[in-house]
Amino acid sequence: METLDRKGQSPDLQVSVGPLLLRNPVLVASGTFGYGAEYADFVDVAALGGVVVKGISLEPRSGNPPPRVVETPCGMLNAIGLENMGVERFLVSRLPWLREQGATVIVNILGDSIEEYGMLARRLDGEPGIAALEVNISCPNVKRGGVAFGTVPEMAEAVTRAVRAGTDLPLIVKLSPNVTDIVEMARAVERGGADAVSLINTLTGMAIDIRTRRPRLANTIGGLSGPAIRPVALRMVWQVASMVSIPVIGIGGICGPEDALEFLLAGASAVEVGTANFVEPGVSERIIDGIREYLVEQEEGAVADIIGTLVVD
Protein backbone atom coordinates (compact mmCIF):
# COMPACT_ATOMS: atom_id res chain seq x y z
CA MET A 1 0.00 0.00 0.00
CA GLU A 2 1.42 3.36 -1.06
CA THR A 3 0.93 6.35 1.14
CA LEU A 4 1.01 9.56 -0.82
CA ASP A 5 1.60 13.14 0.25
CA ARG A 6 -0.51 16.08 -0.89
CA LYS A 7 1.37 16.33 -4.17
CA GLY A 8 0.58 12.69 -4.78
CA GLN A 9 4.14 11.58 -4.22
CA SER A 10 5.30 8.74 -2.03
CA PRO A 11 8.09 9.69 0.37
CA ASP A 12 11.58 8.57 -0.55
CA LEU A 13 12.59 5.81 1.85
CA GLN A 14 16.04 5.19 0.45
CA VAL A 15 18.96 5.58 2.85
CA SER A 16 22.68 5.13 2.57
CA VAL A 17 24.72 3.48 5.27
CA GLY A 18 28.22 4.47 4.25
CA PRO A 19 28.77 2.85 0.84
CA LEU A 20 25.68 0.66 1.26
CA LEU A 21 22.52 1.88 -0.41
CA LEU A 22 19.27 0.52 1.07
CA ARG A 23 15.77 0.77 -0.42
CA ASN A 24 14.48 1.65 3.04
CA PRO A 25 15.90 1.86 6.55
CA VAL A 26 14.28 -1.30 7.96
CA LEU A 27 16.43 -4.42 8.22
CA VAL A 28 15.84 -7.61 10.14
CA ALA A 29 18.42 -8.52 12.76
CA SER A 30 20.71 -11.51 12.71
CA GLY A 31 19.43 -14.55 14.57
CA THR A 32 15.80 -13.43 14.49
CA PHE A 33 14.95 -14.14 10.85
CA GLY A 34 16.83 -17.34 10.03
CA TYR A 35 18.03 -17.16 6.44
CA GLY A 36 14.88 -15.36 5.28
CA ALA A 37 13.02 -18.35 3.84
CA GLU A 38 11.64 -19.10 7.33
CA TYR A 39 9.56 -15.92 6.97
CA ALA A 40 8.62 -16.24 3.29
CA ASP A 41 4.92 -16.75 4.11
CA PHE A 42 4.78 -13.50 6.08
CA VAL A 43 7.25 -11.04 4.55
CA ASP A 44 8.44 -10.14 1.06
CA VAL A 45 12.16 -10.22 1.81
CA ALA A 46 12.85 -8.05 -1.23
CA ALA A 47 10.69 -5.29 0.25
CA LEU A 48 12.95 -4.98 3.29
CA GLY A 49 15.90 -2.63 3.60
CA GLY A 50 17.94 -5.75 4.13
CA VAL A 51 18.09 -9.21 5.63
CA VAL A 52 20.91 -9.76 8.11
CA VAL A 53 21.21 -13.53 8.14
CA LYS A 54 21.87 -15.78 11.12
CA GLY A 55 25.53 -15.51 12.15
CA ILE A 56 27.86 -17.68 10.09
CA SER A 57 31.18 -19.20 11.13
CA LEU A 58 33.83 -20.97 9.08
CA GLU A 59 32.76 -24.39 10.37
CA PRO A 60 29.27 -25.51 11.46
CA ARG A 61 28.47 -25.04 15.15
CA SER A 62 25.98 -27.01 17.20
CA GLY A 63 25.34 -24.32 19.83
CA ASN A 64 24.49 -24.58 23.52
CA PRO A 65 22.55 -27.30 25.33
CA PRO A 66 18.88 -26.66 26.13
CA PRO A 67 17.10 -24.80 27.59
CA ARG A 68 18.26 -21.94 25.39
CA VAL A 69 15.47 -19.38 25.71
CA VAL A 70 13.36 -18.01 28.53
CA GLU A 71 10.89 -15.16 28.61
CA THR A 72 11.50 -12.24 31.00
CA PRO A 73 9.47 -9.06 31.56
CA CYS A 74 9.00 -7.37 28.14
CA GLY A 75 11.83 -9.43 26.73
CA MET A 76 13.61 -12.74 26.48
CA LEU A 77 16.95 -14.24 27.37
CA ASN A 78 18.69 -16.44 24.85
CA ALA A 79 21.79 -18.57 24.91
CA ILE A 80 21.65 -20.20 21.49
CA GLY A 81 25.43 -20.39 21.34
CA LEU A 82 25.88 -19.35 17.71
CA GLU A 83 24.44 -22.53 16.22
CA ASN A 84 24.86 -22.31 12.45
CA MET A 85 25.49 -24.43 9.36
CA GLY A 86 28.89 -22.98 8.50
CA VAL A 87 29.82 -20.75 5.59
CA GLU A 88 30.07 -23.39 2.85
CA ARG A 89 26.60 -24.79 3.38
CA PHE A 90 25.19 -21.28 3.69
CA LEU A 91 26.61 -20.34 0.29
CA VAL A 92 25.26 -23.46 -1.39
CA SER A 93 21.90 -23.95 0.31
CA ARG A 94 20.69 -20.59 1.61
CA LEU A 95 22.22 -17.66 -0.25
CA PRO A 96 20.83 -18.67 -3.70
CA TRP A 97 17.21 -18.42 -2.47
CA LEU A 98 17.78 -14.95 -1.04
CA ARG A 99 19.50 -13.88 -4.25
CA GLU A 100 16.59 -15.14 -6.37
CA GLN A 101 14.15 -13.16 -4.26
CA GLY A 102 16.12 -9.99 -4.84
CA ALA A 103 16.82 -9.45 -1.15
CA THR A 104 19.58 -7.15 0.06
CA VAL A 105 21.65 -9.69 1.96
CA ILE A 106 23.96 -8.76 4.80
CA VAL A 107 25.96 -11.69 6.10
CA ASN A 108 26.65 -11.69 9.82
CA ILE A 109 30.00 -13.36 10.55
CA LEU A 110 31.63 -14.60 13.74
CA GLY A 111 34.79 -16.41 14.69
CA ASP A 112 36.99 -17.69 17.47
CA SER A 113 40.14 -15.94 16.30
CA ILE A 114 41.19 -12.89 14.32
CA GLU A 115 42.42 -15.23 11.60
CA GLU A 116 39.00 -16.89 11.34
CA TYR A 117 37.28 -13.53 10.83
CA GLY A 118 39.78 -12.73 8.09
CA MET A 119 39.27 -16.08 6.39
CA LEU A 120 35.47 -15.63 6.44
CA ALA A 121 35.76 -12.20 4.87
CA ARG A 122 37.98 -13.56 2.10
CA ARG A 123 35.63 -16.51 1.52
CA LEU A 124 32.57 -14.26 1.17
CA ASP A 125 34.32 -11.57 -0.88
CA GLY A 126 33.16 -11.69 -4.47
CA GLU A 127 30.24 -14.06 -3.85
CA PRO A 128 27.33 -12.70 -5.87
CA GLY A 129 24.31 -11.56 -3.91
CA ILE A 130 26.03 -10.29 -0.77
CA ALA A 131 25.54 -6.57 -0.14
CA ALA A 132 27.58 -6.21 3.04
CA LEU A 133 29.10 -7.99 6.01
CA GLU A 134 28.09 -7.44 9.62
CA VAL A 135 30.79 -8.53 12.03
CA ASN A 136 29.57 -10.02 15.30
CA ILE A 137 32.20 -9.18 17.88
CA SER A 138 29.76 -9.09 20.74
CA CYS A 139 27.86 -12.33 21.20
CA PRO A 140 27.98 -12.99 24.93
CA ASN A 141 27.09 -16.66 24.81
CA VAL A 142 30.25 -18.44 23.82
CA LYS A 143 32.67 -18.77 26.66
CA ARG A 144 35.75 -18.31 24.58
CA GLY A 145 36.61 -15.57 22.14
CA GLY A 146 33.40 -13.60 21.66
CA VAL A 147 33.35 -11.58 24.83
CA ALA A 148 36.92 -10.29 24.62
CA PHE A 149 36.58 -9.14 20.98
CA GLY A 150 33.58 -7.02 21.82
CA THR A 151 34.77 -5.52 25.08
CA VAL A 152 38.44 -4.70 24.48
CA PRO A 153 38.90 -1.79 22.03
CA GLU A 154 42.25 -3.03 20.69
CA MET A 155 40.78 -6.49 19.97
CA ALA A 156 37.73 -5.03 18.27
CA GLU A 157 39.94 -2.86 16.12
CA ALA A 158 42.16 -5.81 15.21
CA VAL A 159 39.19 -7.97 14.16
CA THR A 160 37.80 -5.13 12.07
CA ARG A 161 41.17 -4.64 10.41
CA ALA A 162 41.41 -8.35 9.58
CA VAL A 163 37.96 -8.37 7.96
CA ARG A 164 38.69 -5.12 6.14
CA ALA A 165 41.85 -6.64 4.69
CA GLY A 166 39.84 -9.60 3.39
CA THR A 167 37.06 -7.82 1.52
CA ASP A 168 35.95 -4.67 -0.23
CA LEU A 169 32.33 -5.27 0.79
CA PRO A 170 30.70 -2.62 2.97
CA LEU A 171 31.63 -3.49 6.54
CA ILE A 172 29.32 -3.08 9.53
CA VAL A 173 30.59 -3.95 13.00
CA LYS A 174 27.93 -4.94 15.53
CA LEU A 175 28.73 -3.61 18.98
CA SER A 176 28.13 -5.12 22.39
CA PRO A 177 26.42 -2.96 25.01
CA ASN A 178 28.22 -4.86 27.78
CA VAL A 179 31.05 -2.32 27.98
CA THR A 180 31.87 0.73 30.06
CA ASP A 181 32.03 3.10 27.11
CA ILE A 182 30.41 2.06 23.83
CA VAL A 183 31.62 5.25 22.12
CA GLU A 184 35.18 4.10 22.69
CA MET A 185 34.34 0.76 21.03
CA ALA A 186 32.76 2.52 18.07
CA ARG A 187 35.82 4.69 17.63
CA ALA A 188 38.06 1.61 17.79
CA VAL A 189 36.24 -0.19 14.96
CA GLU A 190 36.11 3.04 12.95
CA ARG A 191 39.92 3.12 13.21
CA GLY A 192 39.95 -0.52 12.11
CA GLY A 193 38.18 0.39 8.88
CA ALA A 194 34.48 -0.19 9.60
CA ASP A 195 32.07 1.58 7.26
CA ALA A 196 29.31 1.56 9.86
CA VAL A 197 28.43 0.26 13.31
CA SER A 198 25.24 -1.52 14.36
CA LEU A 199 24.14 -1.48 17.98
CA ILE A 200 23.16 -2.87 20.33
CA ASN A 201 23.62 -6.60 20.57
CA THR A 202 21.96 -8.27 23.59
CA LEU A 203 22.63 -7.21 27.17
CA THR A 204 23.91 -10.08 29.27
CA GLY A 205 21.37 -11.26 31.79
CA MET A 206 20.19 -14.14 33.92
CA ALA A 207 17.07 -15.73 35.37
CA ILE A 208 16.73 -18.29 38.18
CA ASP A 209 14.08 -20.90 38.93
CA ILE A 210 13.68 -20.47 42.69
CA ARG A 211 12.02 -23.90 43.11
CA THR A 212 14.90 -25.87 41.62
CA ARG A 213 17.48 -23.16 42.59
CA ARG A 214 18.94 -23.50 39.13
CA PRO A 215 19.48 -21.00 36.32
CA ARG A 216 16.69 -21.07 33.75
CA LEU A 217 19.21 -21.27 30.89
CA ALA A 218 21.55 -24.24 30.64
CA ASN A 219 24.31 -21.73 29.83
CA THR A 220 23.48 -19.89 33.12
CA ILE A 221 23.72 -16.48 31.46
CA GLY A 222 22.25 -15.29 28.20
CA GLY A 223 21.51 -12.25 26.10
CA LEU A 224 18.52 -10.05 26.90
CA SER A 225 16.53 -8.71 23.96
CA GLY A 226 13.11 -7.26 23.27
CA PRO A 227 11.38 -4.02 24.26
CA ALA A 228 12.90 -4.22 27.77
CA ILE A 229 16.26 -3.06 26.37
CA ARG A 230 15.02 -0.33 24.03
CA PRO A 231 15.76 2.73 26.20
CA VAL A 232 19.30 1.50 26.81
CA ALA A 233 19.80 0.88 23.09
CA LEU A 234 18.39 4.26 22.15
CA ARG A 235 20.69 6.05 24.57
CA MET A 236 23.73 4.23 23.20
CA VAL A 237 22.74 4.85 19.56
CA TRP A 238 22.30 8.55 20.30
CA GLN A 239 25.70 8.76 22.04
CA VAL A 240 27.55 6.89 19.29
CA ALA A 241 25.81 8.75 16.46
CA SER A 242 26.75 12.04 18.11
CA MET A 243 30.38 11.11 18.66
CA VAL A 244 31.58 9.10 15.64
CA SER A 245 31.58 10.02 11.98
CA ILE A 246 30.59 6.65 10.46
CA PRO A 247 26.87 5.82 10.18
CA VAL A 248 24.99 3.95 12.86
CA ILE A 249 22.35 1.21 12.54
CA GLY A 250 20.05 1.14 15.57
CA ILE A 251 18.98 -2.16 17.14
CA GLY A 252 17.18 -2.96 20.38
CA GLY A 253 13.58 -3.85 21.11
CA ILE A 254 12.02 -2.22 18.06
CA CYS A 255 8.42 -3.48 17.89
CA GLY A 256 6.66 -0.90 15.71
CA PRO A 257 7.14 2.17 13.52
CA GLU A 258 7.22 4.59 16.47
CA ASP A 259 10.14 2.71 17.98
CA ALA A 260 12.03 2.71 14.68
CA LEU A 261 11.45 6.44 14.29
CA GLU A 262 12.91 7.12 17.74
CA PHE A 263 16.15 5.51 16.59
CA LEU A 264 16.19 7.42 13.29
CA LEU A 265 15.63 10.73 15.08
CA ALA A 266 18.41 9.84 17.53
CA GLY A 267 20.80 9.54 14.59
CA ALA A 268 20.53 5.99 13.27
CA SER A 269 20.68 5.80 9.46
CA ALA A 270 18.78 2.52 9.53
CA VAL A 271 17.37 0.07 12.08
CA GLU A 272 17.29 -3.66 12.61
CA VAL A 273 14.16 -5.35 13.93
CA GLY A 274 14.93 -8.38 16.08
CA THR A 275 12.88 -10.14 18.74
CA ALA A 276 9.64 -8.58 17.43
CA ASN A 277 9.92 -10.89 14.38
CA PHE A 278 9.15 -13.80 16.74
CA VAL A 279 6.05 -12.10 18.09
CA GLU A 280 4.67 -10.62 14.88
CA PRO A 281 6.23 -12.27 11.81
CA GLY A 282 5.16 -9.44 9.47
CA VAL A 283 6.28 -6.62 11.77
CA SER A 284 9.15 -5.42 9.53
CA GLU A 285 6.83 -4.55 6.64
CA ARG A 286 4.39 -2.89 9.04
CA ILE A 287 7.26 -0.71 10.28
CA ILE A 288 8.14 0.33 6.72
CA ASP A 289 4.50 1.33 6.09
CA GLY A 290 4.37 3.22 9.39
CA ILE A 291 7.53 5.19 8.62
CA ARG A 292 6.08 6.17 5.24
CA GLU A 293 2.86 7.37 6.90
CA TYR A 294 4.83 9.38 9.45
CA LEU A 295 6.80 11.11 6.69
CA VAL A 296 3.59 12.11 4.92
CA GLU A 297 2.08 13.33 8.16
CA GLN A 298 5.22 15.33 8.95
CA GLU A 299 5.41 16.61 5.37
CA GLU A 300 8.87 15.17 4.91
CA GLY A 301 9.82 14.09 1.40
CA ALA A 302 12.58 11.68 2.36
CA VAL A 303 13.41 9.56 5.36
CA ALA A 304 17.04 10.65 5.03
CA ASP A 305 15.92 14.16 6.00
CA ILE A 306 14.75 13.14 9.47
CA ILE A 307 17.83 11.15 10.49
CA GLY A 308 19.49 12.72 13.52
CA THR A 309 16.98 15.56 13.75
CA LEU A 310 16.48 15.09 17.48
CA VAL A 311 16.07 18.46 19.16
CA VAL A 312 17.84 18.73 22.51
CA ASP A 313 17.08 21.99 24.25
Next chain:
Amino acid sequence: MTKYQEKAKIVDLEEMGADVVRVRLRAERIAEAARPGQFVMVRFNEQLDPLLRRPFSLHSVDRRGRVDLLVKVVGRGTALLRTLQAGKDVLDLVGPLGNGFSWYAEGPVCLIGGGIGVAPLYYLASVLHEQQPERKIHILLGGRTGREVKVFANRFSWSGHEVAVATDDGSLGYHGLVPDLLADLLAGVCQVYGCGPYGMLRSVALACRQAGVPCQVSMETHMACGLGACLGCTIVAADGRYLHVCKDGPVFDAEKVAWKP
Protein backbone atom coordinates in the same frame (compact mmCIF):
# COMPACT_ATOMS: atom_id res chain seq x y z
CA MET B 1 3.69 -25.95 3.25
CA THR B 2 2.14 -22.55 3.69
CA LYS B 3 1.87 -20.97 7.12
CA TYR B 4 -0.65 -18.30 7.99
CA GLN B 5 -1.20 -15.60 10.55
CA GLU B 6 -4.89 -15.41 11.38
CA LYS B 7 -6.81 -13.20 13.77
CA ALA B 8 -9.13 -16.03 14.72
CA LYS B 9 -12.54 -15.24 16.18
CA ILE B 10 -13.30 -17.16 19.37
CA VAL B 11 -16.41 -19.21 18.67
CA ASP B 12 -16.64 -20.97 22.01
CA LEU B 13 -14.84 -21.22 25.34
CA GLU B 14 -15.45 -24.22 27.56
CA GLU B 15 -13.98 -25.00 30.99
CA MET B 16 -12.87 -28.65 30.96
CA GLY B 17 -11.83 -28.84 34.64
CA ALA B 18 -8.31 -28.91 36.08
CA ASP B 19 -7.73 -25.36 34.76
CA VAL B 20 -8.00 -26.51 31.16
CA VAL B 21 -10.02 -24.38 28.75
CA ARG B 22 -11.11 -25.60 25.35
CA VAL B 23 -11.01 -22.71 22.89
CA ARG B 24 -12.88 -23.09 19.62
CA LEU B 25 -11.70 -20.65 16.97
CA ARG B 26 -12.63 -19.83 13.41
CA ALA B 27 -9.32 -20.08 11.54
CA GLU B 28 -10.19 -21.20 8.05
CA ARG B 29 -6.82 -21.08 6.34
CA ILE B 30 -5.03 -22.83 9.21
CA ALA B 31 -7.79 -25.46 9.38
CA GLU B 32 -7.51 -26.08 5.65
CA ALA B 33 -3.74 -26.62 5.78
CA ALA B 34 -3.44 -28.49 9.08
CA ARG B 35 -2.65 -32.12 9.83
CA PRO B 36 -2.68 -34.00 13.14
CA GLY B 37 0.31 -33.34 15.40
CA GLN B 38 0.91 -29.82 14.12
CA PHE B 39 0.68 -26.77 16.36
CA VAL B 40 -0.02 -23.05 16.32
CA MET B 41 1.76 -20.16 18.06
CA VAL B 42 -0.79 -18.12 19.98
CA ARG B 43 -0.71 -14.49 21.07
CA PHE B 44 -3.33 -13.76 23.69
CA ASN B 45 -3.29 -9.95 23.40
CA GLU B 46 -1.35 -7.17 21.74
CA GLN B 47 0.58 -6.04 24.80
CA LEU B 48 4.34 -6.51 25.01
CA ASP B 49 4.21 -8.32 28.35
CA PRO B 50 3.84 -11.25 28.16
CA LEU B 51 5.84 -10.86 24.97
CA LEU B 52 6.24 -14.18 23.20
CA ARG B 53 3.65 -16.42 21.61
CA ARG B 54 2.99 -19.81 23.17
CA PRO B 55 2.76 -23.10 21.25
CA PHE B 56 -0.43 -25.17 21.37
CA SER B 57 -1.16 -28.47 19.61
CA LEU B 58 -4.21 -28.58 17.40
CA HIS B 59 -6.81 -30.52 19.40
CA SER B 60 -9.47 -30.74 16.73
CA VAL B 61 -9.98 -29.33 13.26
CA ASP B 62 -13.20 -29.54 11.28
CA ARG B 63 -14.18 -29.00 7.68
CA ARG B 64 -15.98 -25.77 8.52
CA GLY B 65 -12.75 -24.00 9.41
CA ARG B 66 -13.01 -24.45 13.14
CA VAL B 67 -9.95 -25.20 15.22
CA ASP B 68 -9.99 -26.34 18.85
CA LEU B 69 -7.09 -25.79 21.26
CA LEU B 70 -6.73 -27.05 24.81
CA VAL B 71 -5.17 -24.34 26.93
CA LYS B 72 -4.00 -25.06 30.45
CA VAL B 73 -4.13 -21.82 32.40
CA VAL B 74 -0.71 -21.65 34.06
CA GLY B 75 0.64 -18.12 33.58
CA ARG B 76 -0.31 -14.55 32.86
CA GLY B 77 -0.72 -15.13 29.12
CA THR B 78 -3.05 -18.08 29.40
CA ALA B 79 -4.96 -16.38 32.27
CA LEU B 80 -5.96 -13.69 29.77
CA LEU B 81 -8.08 -16.33 28.07
CA ARG B 82 -10.61 -16.15 30.90
CA THR B 83 -11.11 -12.46 30.27
CA LEU B 84 -12.00 -13.03 26.62
CA GLN B 85 -15.50 -13.50 25.22
CA ALA B 86 -16.75 -16.00 22.68
CA GLY B 87 -18.38 -14.39 19.68
CA LYS B 88 -16.47 -11.15 20.24
CA ASP B 89 -12.75 -11.51 20.89
CA VAL B 90 -10.02 -12.94 18.70
CA LEU B 91 -6.76 -14.81 19.27
CA ASP B 92 -3.80 -14.16 17.01
CA LEU B 93 -2.58 -17.50 15.58
CA VAL B 94 0.42 -18.43 13.46
CA GLY B 95 0.33 -21.87 11.90
CA PRO B 96 0.00 -24.66 11.13
CA LEU B 97 3.56 -25.39 12.27
CA GLY B 98 5.78 -28.45 12.62
CA ASN B 99 5.75 -31.86 11.00
CA GLY B 100 2.77 -33.71 12.49
CA PHE B 101 2.19 -37.43 13.02
CA SER B 102 2.55 -40.01 10.27
CA TRP B 103 0.75 -43.35 9.99
CA TYR B 104 0.58 -46.63 8.16
CA ALA B 105 -2.37 -47.21 5.84
CA GLU B 106 -3.78 -49.83 8.18
CA GLY B 107 -3.27 -51.73 11.41
CA PRO B 108 -4.22 -51.26 15.04
CA VAL B 109 -2.64 -48.34 16.89
CA CYS B 110 -2.44 -47.07 20.44
CA LEU B 111 -2.67 -43.39 21.43
CA ILE B 112 -1.39 -42.60 24.92
CA GLY B 113 -1.78 -39.21 26.54
CA GLY B 114 -0.89 -37.78 29.94
CA GLY B 115 -2.70 -34.69 31.26
CA ILE B 116 -2.92 -31.93 28.67
CA GLY B 117 -0.99 -34.27 26.33
CA VAL B 118 -4.37 -35.59 25.23
CA ALA B 119 -4.66 -32.48 23.02
CA PRO B 120 -3.15 -33.63 19.70
CA LEU B 121 -4.33 -37.24 20.10
CA TYR B 122 -7.99 -36.40 19.64
CA TYR B 123 -7.29 -34.81 16.26
CA LEU B 124 -5.15 -37.80 15.27
CA ALA B 125 -7.84 -40.30 16.31
CA SER B 126 -10.47 -38.38 14.33
CA VAL B 127 -8.43 -38.40 11.13
CA LEU B 128 -7.36 -42.04 11.50
CA HIS B 129 -10.96 -43.06 12.07
CA GLU B 130 -12.24 -41.01 9.18
CA GLN B 131 -9.68 -42.47 6.79
CA GLN B 132 -10.28 -46.06 7.85
CA PRO B 133 -13.29 -46.60 10.11
CA GLU B 134 -12.42 -50.29 10.69
CA ARG B 135 -9.01 -49.48 12.17
CA LYS B 136 -8.68 -50.43 15.83
CA ILE B 137 -7.63 -47.39 17.87
CA HIS B 138 -6.79 -47.96 21.54
CA ILE B 139 -6.83 -44.84 23.71
CA LEU B 140 -4.94 -44.67 27.01
CA LEU B 141 -5.35 -41.54 29.10
CA GLY B 142 -3.59 -40.61 32.32
CA GLY B 143 -4.00 -37.79 34.80
CA ARG B 144 -3.83 -36.86 38.43
CA THR B 145 -7.54 -37.28 39.11
CA GLY B 146 -10.60 -38.76 37.46
CA ARG B 147 -12.11 -35.30 37.15
CA GLU B 148 -9.20 -34.21 34.95
CA VAL B 149 -9.41 -37.22 32.62
CA LYS B 150 -13.09 -38.09 32.48
CA VAL B 151 -14.26 -35.43 30.06
CA PHE B 152 -11.70 -36.51 27.46
CA ALA B 153 -12.28 -40.22 28.05
CA ASN B 154 -15.97 -39.59 27.35
CA ARG B 155 -15.27 -37.72 24.12
CA PHE B 156 -13.15 -40.59 22.80
CA SER B 157 -15.75 -43.20 23.84
CA TRP B 158 -18.52 -41.27 22.10
CA SER B 159 -16.42 -41.44 18.96
CA GLY B 160 -16.42 -45.24 19.30
CA HIS B 161 -12.87 -45.77 20.50
CA GLU B 162 -11.81 -48.14 23.26
CA VAL B 163 -10.57 -46.05 26.18
CA ALA B 164 -8.65 -47.04 29.30
CA VAL B 165 -7.82 -44.56 32.04
CA ALA B 166 -5.14 -44.37 34.74
CA THR B 167 -5.13 -41.82 37.57
CA ASP B 168 -2.55 -40.96 40.20
CA ASP B 169 -5.15 -40.97 42.98
CA GLY B 170 -7.10 -43.98 41.74
CA SER B 171 -10.33 -41.99 41.48
CA LEU B 172 -10.95 -43.30 37.97
CA GLY B 173 -9.69 -46.42 36.20
CA TYR B 174 -6.33 -47.93 37.01
CA HIS B 175 -4.60 -46.58 40.13
CA GLY B 176 -1.14 -45.74 38.82
CA LEU B 177 0.74 -44.41 35.82
CA VAL B 178 -0.69 -44.61 32.35
CA PRO B 179 2.35 -46.28 30.70
CA ASP B 180 1.62 -49.32 32.91
CA LEU B 181 -1.46 -49.91 30.77
CA LEU B 182 0.63 -50.25 27.62
CA ALA B 183 2.11 -53.64 28.48
CA ASP B 184 -1.03 -55.64 27.66
CA LEU B 185 -1.63 -53.76 24.39
CA LEU B 186 1.78 -53.66 22.77
CA ALA B 187 1.63 -57.16 21.29
CA GLY B 188 -1.47 -56.17 19.35
CA VAL B 189 -0.58 -52.80 17.84
CA CYS B 190 1.70 -51.71 15.01
CA GLN B 191 2.26 -48.11 16.16
CA VAL B 192 2.13 -46.10 19.38
CA TYR B 193 1.61 -42.32 19.58
CA GLY B 194 2.41 -40.51 22.81
CA CYS B 195 2.02 -36.99 24.16
CA GLY B 196 2.41 -35.86 27.75
CA PRO B 197 4.97 -35.10 30.45
CA TYR B 198 8.59 -35.96 29.75
CA GLY B 199 8.78 -38.81 32.27
CA MET B 200 5.68 -40.44 30.84
CA LEU B 201 7.00 -40.20 27.27
CA ARG B 202 10.28 -41.74 28.36
CA SER B 203 8.45 -44.70 29.93
CA VAL B 204 6.36 -45.11 26.80
CA ALA B 205 9.42 -44.93 24.56
CA LEU B 206 11.22 -47.54 26.65
CA ALA B 207 8.27 -49.92 26.69
CA CYS B 208 7.88 -49.62 22.92
CA ARG B 209 11.59 -50.21 22.35
CA GLN B 210 11.47 -53.40 24.45
CA ALA B 211 8.43 -54.63 22.54
CA GLY B 212 9.84 -53.61 19.17
CA VAL B 213 6.82 -51.41 18.39
CA PRO B 214 7.43 -48.09 16.60
CA CYS B 215 6.54 -45.06 18.70
CA GLN B 216 6.04 -41.41 17.81
CA VAL B 217 6.12 -38.79 20.57
CA SER B 218 5.03 -35.18 20.50
CA MET B 219 7.57 -33.10 22.45
CA GLU B 220 7.33 -29.75 24.20
CA THR B 221 10.04 -27.17 24.93
CA HIS B 222 10.55 -23.48 25.47
CA MET B 223 10.00 -21.88 22.09
CA ALA B 224 10.22 -18.27 20.88
CA CYS B 225 9.29 -18.18 17.18
CA GLY B 226 7.91 -21.57 16.09
CA LEU B 227 9.28 -20.90 12.60
CA GLY B 228 12.80 -22.32 12.79
CA ALA B 229 14.45 -18.93 13.14
CA CYS B 230 15.40 -18.49 16.80
CA LEU B 231 16.87 -22.00 17.26
CA GLY B 232 15.73 -21.86 20.88
CA CYS B 233 13.57 -25.01 21.03
CA THR B 234 16.36 -27.56 21.12
CA ILE B 235 16.21 -31.15 22.30
CA VAL B 236 19.06 -33.65 22.24
CA ALA B 237 18.91 -36.47 19.70
CA ALA B 238 20.01 -40.04 20.41
CA ASP B 239 23.16 -39.43 18.33
CA GLY B 240 24.04 -36.38 20.46
CA ARG B 241 23.09 -33.80 17.86
CA TYR B 242 20.53 -31.09 18.51
CA LEU B 243 17.03 -31.19 17.06
CA HIS B 244 14.59 -28.29 16.94
CA VAL B 245 11.10 -29.05 18.13
CA CYS B 246 9.38 -26.46 15.90
CA LYS B 247 10.84 -27.72 12.62
CA ASP B 248 12.20 -31.23 13.12
CA GLY B 249 9.19 -31.95 15.37
CA PRO B 250 7.12 -31.55 17.43
CA VAL B 251 6.59 -35.23 16.56
CA PHE B 252 9.68 -37.42 16.77
CA ASP B 253 10.38 -41.11 16.35
CA ALA B 254 10.98 -42.01 20.01
CA GLU B 255 14.16 -43.83 19.01
CA LYS B 256 15.67 -40.59 17.71
CA VAL B 257 15.39 -38.84 21.09
CA ALA B 258 18.10 -39.00 23.78
CA TRP B 259 16.01 -39.78 26.87
CA LYS B 260 17.53 -38.24 29.99
CA PRO B 261 17.31 -40.46 33.07
